[in-house]
Amino acid sequence: MDLRRFLFIAAIIVALFAVVVAVGAGHETPLVIIVSMLATTLAVATPLTLGALSGVFCERSGVVNIGIEGMMLTAAFFGWFASVYASTILKMDTMPSLLVGVFFAILTGALMGLLHAVLSITFKVDQVIGGTVINILAIGITGFLNRQLFFEKNGLFGGQFPHAPGVLPAIHVPFLADIPVIGRVFQQQPITIAAILLVFISHFVLFHTRFGLRTRAVGEHPRAADTVGINVNRMRYINVLIGGCLSGLGGAYFTLQSVPSFEPMMTNGRGFVALAAMIFGNWTPIGSWAAALVFGAAQALQINLQFFRNFIPPQWAFLQQSYVVGMVPYILTMIILTGLIGRTIAPAADGVPYEK
Amino acid sequence: MDPILEIRNITKQFPGVLANDHISFSLMPGEVHAFLGENGAGKTTLMNILYGLYQPDEGEILVHGNPVRFNSPSDAIASGIGMVHQHFMLIPVFTVAENIMLGSESTKGLVLDRAGVAKRVRELSHHYSLDVDPEALVEQLPVGVQQRVEIVKALYRHAKILILDEPTASLTPQEAQDLFRIMRELKEQGVSIIFITHKLKEVLSIADRITVMRGGKVVGTTDPQTSTETELATMMVGRAVSLEVEKGPAHPQGNVLEVQDLQVKDIRGLIAVNGVSLEVKAGEILGVAGVQGNGQTELVEAITGLHSPVSGSIHLMGHDITHSSPRAITELGSGHIPEDRQRDGLVLSFPVADNLVLNMYYNKPFARGMSMQEKEVIAHADQEIKNFDVRTPSALTPAGKLSGGNQQKVIVARELSRPIHLLVASQPTRGLDVGSIEYIHKQIIRRRDEGVAVLLVSTELDEILQLSDRIAVMYRGKIVAIIPAEEATKEYLGLLMAGAAPDQARQKI
Numbered sequence: 010m011d012l013r014r015f016l017f018i019a020a021i022i023v024a025l026f027a028v029v030v031a032v033g034a035g036h037e038t039p040l041v042i043i044v045s046m047l048a049t050t051l052a053v054a055t056p057l058t059l060g061a062l063s064g065v066f067c068e069r070s071g072v073v074n075i076g077i078e079g080m081m082l083t084a085a086f087f088g089w090f091a092s093v094y095a096s097t098i099l100k101m102d103t104m105p106s107l108l109v110g111v112f113f114a115i116l117t118g119a120l121m122g123l124l125h126a127v128l129s130i131t132f133k134v135d136q137v138i139g140g141t142v143i144n145i146l147a148i149g150i151t152g153f154l155n156r157q158l159f160f161e162k163n164g165l166f167g168g169q170f171p172h173a174p175g176v177l178p179a180i181h182v183p184f185l186a187d188i189p190v191i192g193r194v195f196q197q198q199p200i201t202i203a204a205i206l207l208v209f210i211s212h213f214v215l216f217h218t219r220f221g222l223r224t225r226a227v228g229e230h231p232r233a234a235d236t237v238g239i240n241v242n243r244m245r246y247i248n249v250l251i252g253g254c255l256s257g258l259g260g261a262y263f264t265l266q267s268v269p270s271f272e273p274m275m276t277n278g279r280g281f282v283a284l285a286a287m288i289f290g291n292w293t294p295i296g297s298w299a300a301a302l303v304f305g306a307a308q309a310l311q312i313n314l315q316f317f318r319n320f321i322p323p324q325w326a327f328l329q330q331s332y333v334v335g336m337v338p339y340i341l342t343m344i345i346l347t348g349l350i351g352r353t354i355a356p357a358a359d360g361v362p363y364e365k
Numbered sequence: 366m367d368p369i370l371e372i373r374n375i376t377k378q379f380p381g382v383l384a385n386d387h388i389s390f391s392l393m394p395g396e397v398h399a400f401l402g403e404n405g406a407g408k409t410t411l412m413n414i415l416y417g418l419y420q421p422d423e424g425e426i427l428v429h430g431n432p433v434r435f436n437s438p439s440d441a442i443a444s445g446i447g448m449v450h451q452h453f454m455l456i457p458v459f460t461v462a463e464n465i466m467l468g469s470e471s472t473k474g475l476v477l478d479r480a481g482v483a484k485r486v487r488e489l490s491h492h493y494s495l496d497v498d499p500e501a502l503v504e505q506l507p508v509g510v511q512q513r514v515e516i517v518k519a520l521y522r523h524a525k526i527l528i529l530d531e532p533t534a535s536l537t538p539q540e541a542q543d544l545f546r547i548m549r550e551l552k553e554q555g556v557s558i559i560f561i562t563h564k565l566k567e568v569l570s571i572a573d574r575i576t577v578m579r580g581g582k583v584v585g586t587t588d589p590q591t592s593t594e595t596e597l598a599t600m601m602v603g604r605a606v607s608l609e610v611e612k613g614p615a616h617p618q619g620n621v622l623e624v625q626d627l628q629v630k631d632i633r634g635l636i637a638v639n640g641v642s643l644e645v646k647a648g649e650i651l652g653v654a655g656v657q658g659n660g661q662t663e664l665v666e667a668i669t670g671l672h673s674p675v676s677g678s679i680h681l682m683g684h685d686i687t688h689s690s691p692r693a694i695t696e697l698g699s700g701h702i703p704e705d706r707q708r709d710g711l712v713l714s715f716p717v718a719d720n721l722v723l724n725m726y727y728n729k730p731f732a733r734g735m736s737m738q739e740k741e742v743i744a745h746a747d748q749e750i751k752n753f754d755v756r757t758p759s760a761l762t763p764a765g766k767l768s769g770g771n772q773q774k775v776i777v778a779r780e781l782s783r784p785i786h787l788l789v790a791s792q793p794t795r796g797l798d799v800g801s802i803e804y805i806h807k808q809i810i811r812r813r814d815e816g817v818a819v820l821l822v823s824t825e826l827d828e829i830l831q832l833s834d835r836i837a838v839m840y841r842g843k844i845v846a847i848i849p850a851e852e853a854t855k856e857y858l859g860l861l862m863a864g865a866a867p868d869q870a871r872q873k874i
Contacts, residue, residue: 217477219470226456226467233454236418237468237518238439357457365418 013351014289018299021341022050025306032328033317040190046309047194051201053312054298054305055266056081056276058204059259060283061290061297062211063118063252068292069215070248071228072129073360075140077256078280079147080121084260086151088114089173089271090158092264096174097166106174107265111200114261115254121147122253126246133362144280152273173269200258200266207255211294224248228356231363241363259283278339285342291353300345307338367430369394369557370415370446370526375424377410384410386581387424392526397548397558399572401565401601403798404768407581408561409451412528415559416448417441428526439468447519451531453511455518457504461497462486465518489520494550509540516547520556527551528559533567534796537657537824545571563601563798565594565608566827577601602800612810615834617646621786621818622668627677629663637663638674639842645787645818650809652833652850653822654858660842661822662704665791668820669701670694671709682786695724700780704791704822706769710776713765717757718746720764721779753778754804770801777808788812791822806832826855840864 026046030039060077067074092110095101101109121143128139162168177198185195215221223244226234231241259280264271282304289303290296311334314321321328328334368391377385384407392398400408413419415426417435425432428444435441441448455464466482473481483499490497495513503511512532519527529548533541548558548571562568568575569589576586577600584600598606622645631637638660645651655661666672668679670691678687686694695701703709711720722731722742730741746760755774757767764772773793780788790809794802809832813819823829829836830853837847838861846867860870 218475219472219477222459222463222467222470222477226459229456229458230454233456233464234467236416236438236448236450236454238437238442239468 011351014291014296015299018303021303022306025310025337028328029310029313029317032314032321032325036317036320042313044191044193046306046313048196049309049312050302050305051194051197051205052305053308054301055201055204056259056262056279057283057286057301057304058208058298059200059255059262060280061287061301062204062207062294063255063259064284064287065211065215065252065290065292065294065297066224066248066255067125067252068287068359069228069356070224070245071231071356071358071361071363072126072245072249073136073140074125074249074252075137075281075284076121076125076143076147077140077252077259077283078276078278079140079144080118080125080253080256081260081263081280082147082151082274082276083121084114084117084257085263085275086155086260086271087117088257088261089264090154092174093171094165097171103174107177110174110265111177111258111261114265115257118253118255118257118260119250120253121256122250125253126249129362130242130245130249133364136360136362148274151271155271155273176269177266198266200262203258205298207258208294208298215294225356227363228358231358231361235363235365245363256280282338282342285346288353288355289345292356303341303345304338307341310337311335366393368392368427369429371427371430372411372415373425373427375411375414375421375426377407377414377419377421379410383581385414385421388578388581388583389424390576390583390586392557392559393573394525394557395552395555396573397552397560397571399568399575400559400561400578401563401568401575401597402578403563403601403800404770406578406601408578409530410581411578412448412530412559412561415441415528416446442469442522442524445523445525446528447516447522447524447526448528449512449515449519449530449532451534453515455503455511455514457502459503460499461501461503461506461514461517462499464503464514465499465521469522485521486517489517493517493520493547493554495547507540508535509537509543512536512540512544513547516551524556526557526559528561530561531563531796532560533562533564538826539656541567565597565601565799568597569594579603598799601798606799606803608799608803610806610810610831612832613814615649615813617649617834618816619647620644621647621682622820623678623680624664624668625678625680627664627667627679628675629660629667629672630675631663636675637842638667640677641839641842641844642677643837643844643847645820647786647818648813648816649834650813650819650821650832651847652829652836653820653839653844654826654829654836654862655824655839656862657824659839659862661791661824661839664839665701665704665789665820665822668694669699669703669789692724698784698786700783700785700788702773702776702780702788702790702793704795706772706776707765711764711772714763716746716761717750717755717764717767717775718743718760720775721746721749721782724779725783749778749782752782753808770797773797773801773805777805781808781812785812785817788817788819789822790819792824793821794823794825794828826858829858830855838862 026043029046030042033042063077064074088110091113092106095109096106125139125143128134129136158165179196179198180202182195186192223239227241227244235241263275286300287297289300314328314334370392373389375385375388388411402408414421417438417440433444462479462482465486471478471481486499495517497513497517532544572589574588577584594608598608624641624643627638627641629638641664653661667674670689673688681697681699684697707713726732731738743760753774756771764775793805809819821832833850835847835849836853837844838858845861857870860873
């Protein structure tokens with residue numbers, strides 16, 4: 010990622026923060042507002058970050074993945090279901106139930122990744138269509154099972170809506186979280202912390218290891234990789250599975266970290282915004298994260314403005330309309346994808362099945 | 366001395382084609398063994414078998430006398446075989462070192478040992494006098510250097526046998542000379558080379574032994590001391606081929622194309638054609654010689670309307686076409702054989718029939734109002750396929766499935782099958798085999814004799830000298846001299862192409 014792009018990202022984030030600081034100025038000190046915005050931004054950027062990383066692994070190896078949305082939705086549902094099952098039926102404690110949930114969310118993501126890999130690598134189905142199939146399948150499966158398992162009289166939980174085990178508790182990052190005022194930024198829930206660590210791990214893996222070099226090689230010029238003895242399809246399978254696991258963890262965010270419940274279609278387009286972040290981040294983990302933070306900040310704006318609803322000056326009354334503010338992330342997506350801030354370059358063999 | 370590599374009775378059948386029919390040959394240590402044959406003779410299939418990309422149906426391969434079986438390129442690499450493919454197997458966005466180590470990476474712990482690989486690459490490039498910078502990005506390197514990277518890549522894997530598949534196809538004459546120097550150096554160091562080509566001159570200048578293939582069979586093995594170009598061509602094509610172009614004197618008439626003070630920018634926005642003036646008369650061939658990248662591409666694009674010039678003027682039959690569209694220029698009676706036939710000449714996924722009407726599909730009888738007349742298009746195609754001897758299974762075969770020579774014939778058929786005043790032919794025979802070259806040259810001469818003005822752009826000096834009536838030499842966007850063909854020699858043109866002033870160049874000869 011070039012400097013210009015990072016400056017653009019920084020400028021948008023500063024602008025979004027400034028709006029909240031200006032509105033809340035009479036009520037809270039700017040520092041408190043900024044810290045609150047930062048903490049929210051990091052938290053709500055989590056599924057976008059994980060979704061974008063999922064896309065980075067798939068597409069760097071040459072498989073287009075527009076099914077991130079569906080993968081996250083399915084994982085959100087099965088993670089949620091597994092945690093409820095563990096706590097209600099198996100009578101497990103809260104924390105173990107939640108961890109079982111996270112495990113099953115990742116497993117679900119991996120299985121969806123496997124489905125995408127089989128469709129696009131083995132059967133060479135058009136990858137955009139394969140991804141669309143996954144998105145539609147996800148809505149169908151989760152909607153249907155949600156009804157069958159939780160709302161049917163003679164369902165698994167006996168018609169009683171089961172009691173959820175709650176959400177993953179925030180982790181107190183040693184030292185950093187103890188800093189006065191600013192410390193709040195480092196009070197984050199585990200999936201958020203994992204996502205941030207995974208950004209740097211992914212960067213290391215892709216650009217400094219043998220596995221990463223080979224992954225990028227099969228995404229750029231698979232035949233060249235083949236002629237030096239690299240198994241192109243195996244590399245692609247592994248990467249799409251990794252992508253599936255990352256989407257799965259992203260899905261866990263919705264039902265095990267953000268809120269303790271499942272709603273049909275609750276991912277609400279976040280998988281697609283993640284794709285936009287990946288593109289704007291030029292298919293790099295760190296760039297994607299930076300772009301995910303822009304979208305996170307736009308969402309944080311919406312959330313934080315709620316607190317200051319009554320302080321919004323009359324000439325800015327439009328900010329009281331939640332749908333106006335709610336449009337910001339999507340408008341940003343469109344602006345960013347127009348290529349206004351320079352074109353990004355996809356891996357050369359992205360979306361092209363490999364034929365010997 | 367025992368052969369380092371021997372193959373016996375290799376046979377490979379593809380659906381409908383016997384690509385290799387009981388091929389046997391042996392390679393001695395430190396030998397340059399050339400494989401000569403037309404496109405489709407089975408050379409590349411044989412090399413892909415040797416490199417483990419295909420498995421033979423029959424026959425055996427022996428390395429140092431031991432039978433081996435290659436299931437994948439890794440097996441071939443392990444036996445000391447390296448291959449430089451015609452289309453390079455390099456990843457443009459990787460550095461030289463990354464490309465070289467890919468597949469046999471060295472690591473320190475988990476981390477790629479980039480510095481270690483770079484050091485080893487420098488050692489190798491020093492040892493074999495192959496100048497490459499391990500930190501450079503491959504996409505920023507010229508083609509000749511990319512090829513060196515491919516050679517170092519093979520040596521890095523300890524290759525003792527190097528297969529070079531059509532290595533000069535994409536090189537300038539200078540780069541080709543440099544490659545031959547490298548090949549001699551490698552030979553000195555004990556590397557054996559299999560050199561695949563269809564260029565006769567190259568074979569005679571570099572090979573120790575020559576194996577000629579035709580139709581999937583070996584038709585003979587010879588050596589450069591006892592054979593001539595004509596003999597090799599005859600073996601290769603299976604009939605007597607005239608390597609000399611037969612043409613009578615030109616009878617030039619009035620000017621058809623007039624170019625005045627033309628300036629054209631290239632895609633990067635730099636001036637590529639800098640004040641070029643020339644005219645081409647009816648019934649003559651003006652050859653434009655020059656090393657690739659001296660503005661010829663942009664000159665042709667301006668004349669054919671693909672690229673609008675910055676200043677200057679172009680007139681065709683008295684009409685100002687300086688800023689006209691390609692269609693307007695085509696309709697004034699101009700034909701264009703583009704430099705890159707696959708990018709600019711054909712729609713590869715379209716059938717041959719549609720490609721043959723790309724410049725007139727909208728006219729009667731091929732279209733009536735909005736609807737295409739399929740029958741007319743196919744009838745036209747069948748006629749042209751016969752007239753121009755295009756070898757294609759049918760008029761409905763996608764153009765991309767044809768061999769290079771036949772693709773070029775489709776373009777030639779399209780451009781020459783209607784009455785034209787001007788033919789712009791850019792690299793018309795690049796990458797083609799002897800038979801196709803002969804055919805296309807004859808077609809160009811025939812049009813000249815019919816009174817067409819021909820602008821021929823080529824980086825092959827032989828082609829320029831054989832076809833042209835007058836020769837213009839381009840150097841750094843300017844035409845440095847226009848001379849009658851009788852006064853031109855290869856040496857003189859070579860000096861002009863390298864930037865020497867005409868008087869100095871004349872003195873040197």
